[in-house]
Structures are given as structure tokens and as C-alpha cells.
Amino acid sequence: MTARVVLLGCGNPSRGDDALGPDLLSRAGAWLIGRPDLDVRIVEDFQLQVEHALDVADADLVLFVDADATATTPFCLRRTKSSRDDSYTTHELSPEAVLHVAREVTGRDPPPAWVLGVRGESFELGAPVSVAARGHLDLAWDELRTLLDDPCASAWDARAAGW
Amino acid sequence: MTHLLETAAHPRALRRVAIEPLTRVEGHGKVTLLLDEQNRVHQARLHIVEFRGFEKFIQGRPYWEVPVLVQRLCGICPVSHHLAAGKAVDMLVGARTLTPTAEKVRRLMHQGQMLQSHALHFFHLASPDLLFGFDSEPARRNIVGVIAEHPELALQGVKLRKYGQEVIKAIAGKRIHGTACIPGGMNKALSEAERDVLRRDIGQMVAWSQGAVALCRRVLDASPHAPIFGVFPSNFMSLIRADGALDFYDGGLRAKDAQGNLIFDHVDYTHYNRHIHEEVKSWSYMKFPFIISLGDADGWYRVGPLARMNTADFLDTPLAEEARRAFRAAANDGMQHATLAYHWARLIEMLHAAEGIERLLDDPDITGTDLVAKGERALEGVGVIEAPRGTLFHHYKVDENDVVVRANLIVSTTNNNQAMNEAVRTVAASYLDGQKLTEGLLNHIEVAVRAFDPCLSCATHALGRMPLQVELVDAAGQVIDRMVKGADGVFAEGRDAP
Numbered sequence: 149m150t151a152r153v154v155l156l157g158c159g160n161p162s163r164g165d166d167a168l169g170p171d172l173l174s175r176a177g178a179w180l181i182g183r184p185d186l187d188v189r190i191v192e193d194f195q196l197q198v199e200h201a202l203d204v205a206d207a208d209l210v211l212f213v214d215a216d217a218t219a220t221t222p223f224c225l226r227r228t229k230s231s232r233d234d235s236y237t238t239h240e241l242s243p244e245a246v247l248h249v250a251r252e253v254t255g256r257d258p259p260p261a262w263v264l265g266v267r268g269e270s271f272e273l274g275a276p277v278s279v280a281a282r283g284h285l286d287l288a289w290d291e292l293r294t295l296l297d298d299p300c301a302s303a304w305d306a307r308a309a310g311w
Numbered sequence: 312m313t314h315l316l317e318t319a320a321h322p323r324a325l326r327r328v329a330i331e332p333l334t335r336v337e338g339h340g341k342v343t344l345l346l347d348e349q350n351r352v353h354q355a356r357l358h359i360v361e362f363r364g365f366e367k368f369i370q371g372r373p374y375w376e377v378p379v380l381v382q383r384l385c386g387i388c389p390v391s392h393h394l395a396a397g398k399a400v401d402m403l404v405g406a407r408t409l410t411p412t413a414e415k416v417r418r419l420m421h422q423g424q425m426l427q428s429h430a431l432h433f434f435h436l437a438s439p440d441l442l443f444g445f446d447s448e449p450a451r452r453n454i455v456g457v458i459a460e461h462p463e464l465a466l467q468g469v470k471l472r473k474y475g476q477e478v479i480k481a482i483a484g485k486r487i488h489g490t491a492c493i494p495g496g497m498n499k500a501l502s503e504a505e506r507d508v509l510r511r512d513i514g515q516m517v518a519w520s521q522g523a524v525a526l527c528r529r530v531l532d533a534s535p536h537a538p539i540f541g542v543f544p545s546n547f548m549s550l551i552r553a554d555g556a557l558d559f560y561d562g563g564l565r566a567k568d569a570q571g572n573l574i575f576d577h578v579d580y581t582h583y584n585r586h587i588h589e590e591v592k593s594w595s596y597m598k599f600p601f602i603i604s605l606g607d608a609d610g611w612y613r614v615g616p617l618a619r620m621n622t623a624d625f626l627d628t629p630l631a632e633e634a635r636r637a638f639r640a641a642a643n644d645g646m647q648h649a650t651l652a653y654h655w656a657r658l659i660e661m662l663h664a665a666e667g668i669e670r671l672l673d674d675p676d677i678t679g680t681d682l683v684a685k686g687e688r689a690l691e692g693v694g695v696i697e698a699p700r701g702t703l704f705h706h707y708k709v710d711e712n713d714v715v716v717r718a719n720l721i722v723s724t725t726n727n728n729q730a731m732n733e734a735v736r737t738v739a740a741s742y743l744d745g746q747k748l749t750e751g752l753l754n755h756i757e758v759a760v761r762a763f764d765p766c767l768s769c770a771t772h773a774l775g776r777m778p779l780q781v782e783l784v785d786a787a788g789q790v791i792d793r794m795v796k797g798a799d800g801v802f803a804e805g806r807d808a809p
Contacts, residue, residue, distance in 0.1 A: 193386075193487055273364045
């Protein structure tokens, strides 16, 4: 039985490179139409919040997808885990905080999770995705497709280990 | 209501404390305090560097795109912008009166937004301050502390928020980027199946909301801070229904002064700019609205839950009305001016929204089929609603090609701009004079700002963009101390802090 994957992406499509997350989800959604053998649930929002803990709680694998203003490479993949941080106290949570809320409200360990960050540089209202970020998006999509093609924690860990 | 502390007589001779940005507040905020040689607060300013470019974002677009487009102005309250824009666009197509189904479905969507927004704010942003006191350990103040000591509250908060979003999703088709409002009405009503799903849990949401009101009351009653923290007189403004009831979605504008006297009442909101003017100040990107008849020095006002509790004659749902009466009784039936009373008012509104949802789900119009009204085309439209954070204005002018040529938005946080500055000044003058800058003292200021639940970013949120920076700058402009709080919550101190 294939793993239940939650692909949770964030971003505002009208704020420049903040659209990288939604754009990746859009590509994944189109690709998944031809892959009925996979069990992937796509969740898109402007930003992460506490209710997303309920979205991820029952998954086998969780992949957070987002623009990353701190990335030094076109994209990066890392394993993450639940953690308390100060994002709990804002209008947007970190992926780690979402997992932590999932643990607290369900009383169970959250599912294994990874973060695919795509390097973004410009986030102005009304701006399109920058030329550089479009290149990053293409590379990140190749990575995402590879991950979805093999929804297995050990395989994802192996790819994350390369970063 | 003068600005005694806003502009110091000799600012160059003052020390400067900058806090940037505020934690637990969306986006990028910075507080600057100018201290004199005796560390007395002479000047306080809340700088907000967002809210740029909204109008340009809208101009040049065909009007029918606008209700969907404006959802992208803000990741926190896209539904509020969607509804305000929808009302403005209704005017453009001559549909000042919607069909019963369209209006009730919009109201339902709005109540869902109110419920989810207020639930998040209370349970996950502000409640830690109230439950544990804002002098307590930072780790206990945040939601982790709440969950550890009140696990049932955390789960209720998450589920209340989720329920509000399910209401929105049922109407708009999805959580975000939905197309609920169309010119003159709604894209769809609720199906009977969708209504029945929402009916299943609404009783629980009402009960949890009622419990939250009671909890907030108990916490504030027990707090030594509540009666004295951030108390300052102000005017208040909100929409009001023709019979004086609170109305989140429609009505006329009512403003009261600090003593509760009417400044104006049942003003047609399409004429808002005859009564409200927006002042520009050189040190802030955000404008400062004021009531014209009172002038810029005395005409500023508060909006949002506290204002609505002070302006409304009654609430038309029984449990919330009972709570409102208790709220007003606590102020001897006068105007409630305490900053922390915002939280109590917000929870009463959450209960009112839950009751409102329950009532609308029992209304047969909610599953109706008559969704769109039409009328005579116009070239100008104004839409005003009471968003979770306060009164929200959208004003558009279009040309004969249906393209928006002018847009003016006054968002809720802008309406509260001067009031938030006043809160900072009041708290700083009370708690920071002559004291060393500490995290606990800074949090007093943040508590005051957070009470307004300001939405400062309308926002990008990409990973790694939420630092907190505190600088102490002497009269010569030199940084003499620095405090940096990273996205991981770790503090670094000293001039060489990253």
C-alpha cells in the first residue's frame, strides 16, 4: 500500500517569489493526475497555522514546500522534526511548530517530515516570480517529482542527506 | 487626546530605543522610544513599514477581477478584503440590495472568518499573556505553555479555527483563492449536504465560545494589570445596524467620543470621506485617519472589537448579548477604555459569530438559488465591512472600459494607527521610565500592541524572515546596545550581536 503523503505548500501568488510554493503545488497537482497509484494530498495556504497540524497528523509522510529567503542554493531539502519555537506566537508557524502542535493536540508523534525550500529573492506585492527563481523552481520540481515517485522515508532521507 | 509624547522638543538630545519587529504581531513593526537623560519617555512611535502599493496593485484591473485579487493583499484576513471589495463592486453593477440568499451566504462567510480569526488570536497569540501574566517566563507565555497547562484550550482553539475555515471553504470552494463574491451576488449558496455537515458541530462551537468568554472574564477579573494597563480615552467607530445592533457586514457608520456621546450616527458609508480624513506623517508609511469634525489632534479613534462593544446598543444573539451587558456593566455602563478589554470584547464577538452561524444554518435562504442582483452601472463603488480587526474601507473608481482607475483602501489596522501609538505611549510612560531595557519590559509594549491584533504584513512569509531586533542609540546616533532575537527565539545581546 502506498504511503499517504501530505504536500503542504505556502505562499502568496501575487508577491513575487513567494509564489514558488503555490507554483510547485500546481505542477505537482497536474503531474499527479497521471499517477493515480500515488496517495498525495495537496494543501495550499498563504502561511502555516495551527489548523495545519490537523492536516498533517494522519499522514505517513509530510513535505513542506515553501520559498526560502535564506537558501544559498537553488533549492534545499532537509529532514525536520517537531520543535517549539517562537513562531507559535505569530500569525504564521514554522514547519517545526506545526509538527509540534500536531503532537500536542493529538497526543501522538507527528509523522516524519521534510522541508523543500526554493530560493526566493524578491517578494514585492504585484511582482511576478523573478527570472532567477524560475530557474530554481525548475530544479526544485525535478527534485519534488523524484520524491513523490518514491514515497518512502528512507528514500527521502537519502536525498536529504545530500544537502 | 493630544499627542504630548509623539514629538519631543529636542529629539537629537534624546536616547533612542528601537524594537524591531514586534514578536507575535504579523509582519514588520518597529517601536522607537526616545528617552531623555533621565530615561523618561519623551517620544514614542510605532513604525509600520507595510501597507504600500495596495492601490497600485488594484488599479488597471477590470473590476470583476478585484474581489478575487484583493484576497492576496493579506494572508491573515483574505475573506475580509474579498467581502469589502465585493460590496464595492456591487455598487459598480448597481446592486445595492442583494438577494436574500446572496446576502445571507456572505454573512455566513463573514461569521466564519470572524470565528476563525478571533479564535486564533485569543488562544494562540494573546491568551498566554492573560493566562500567565506578561512578566512570566517567555517560554510559559507562548502557546507551548498554554498547551502544557490547559491542553483542552489549545485543542478547542485549533478546532474553532478549523471550523471557521470549513465554513469559508464550503462557500468559496476552497480555503484560499476562492470565488465566492461576484458582482451583484454570490457564485454559489450552500448545498443541503454542506449545511448539514456544518450543523453537526456548530453547537459545540457555541459552547466552546461561551466557555472562552467566561474564561477571559475570570482571567481579567483576577489580573492586577487589566484595570490599569494601557488605559487611555479615545473616540470609537464602527458600522451599526439601523436599529442600533452590532452588524459585521453592513449598516451606517457610528462614532462616539470618550464619554459615549455620538459624534455621528447612521452615516451612509459611501460618504465616508466627508467624515474621515487620512493624515500623512513623515515618519510612517501608514496613514493616520481622523474624524474631520474633531480635527487631526483629537479626531483619532479606535476600531475593532472594543470599539464595537462600545458603539453597539445591543447584539442580536442571546448569549453574546448577555456577555455584552456584563462587559458594559464592568465599566458602569460607560465606555470601556482598557486596552486589555479588547480581548474580552473579541471573545464576545467570537461567541456572537458562532451564534450567528448557528442561526444562518437554520435559515432556508442559505440554500437558495437566487444568487445575483442587477441594476444600473455606476463608475464608483464603496464597500465597508467590520473585519475582525475593525472597519475596512474599499473604494474604487472605474472608467467606461470597466478598468479600475482609482482605488483607496483604509484597512482596519490603519484605522487603529494613532490608537496603537497612543497605547505604546501610555504603556511606555507607565512602565519604562527610568528602567533598564529588559525583555519583560519590552513585552509590556508588545502586549499593548497585540491587544489590537494588528495585521501588519499582508505578507510574505518565506522561511527565515522573522527576526526581532532591539537597538539602543545614544544622542549622537551611536548604537550603544543591541538585542537580537532570531527566528529560533534565541536572544543575542551586545553591540556585536548579529
